[in-house]
Amino acid sequence: MQGKTTYSKALSRDTGAVRLNGDEYCETHFKIEELEANWDNYFSKAITQLWLEAEKLLCSGQSVILDFGFWDKESRSYAQSVAQSLAVNFEQ
Numbered sequence: 001m002q003g004k005t006t007y008s009k010a011l012s013r014d015t016g017a018v019r020l021n022g023d024e025y026c027e028t029h030f031k032i033e034e035l036e037a038n039w040d041n042y043f044s045k046a047i048t049q050l051w052l053e054a055e056k057l058l059c060s061g062q063s064v065i066l067d068f069g070f071w072d073k074e075s076r077s078y079a080q081s082v083a084q085s086l087a088v089n090f091e092q
Helices: 004-015 022-029 032-037 039-059 073-085
Strands: 018-021 064-067
Touching: 004 018, 004 064, 018 022, 018 039, 022 039, 032 039, 039 064, 039 073
Parallel strands: 018 064
Antiparallel strands: none
């Protein structure tokens, strides 16, 4: 069995979809000291930015893989509603 990031990387490679990952965003956009001091705040900022990026990409016709946790029903419902509002396909 493989993890979600390993799977999403392979799926991105196979389909050409852009993969967006919160941990990777944090690593490249914030200082380690900032992350260590307030991970939740910076991770939340990262996810907000990645949603904006996903919407831009989807509107331009690009497929997107959201390599996020989606551990609760609320987050899955939100993703589905964004896809619906943009009239794009949504797969889980």
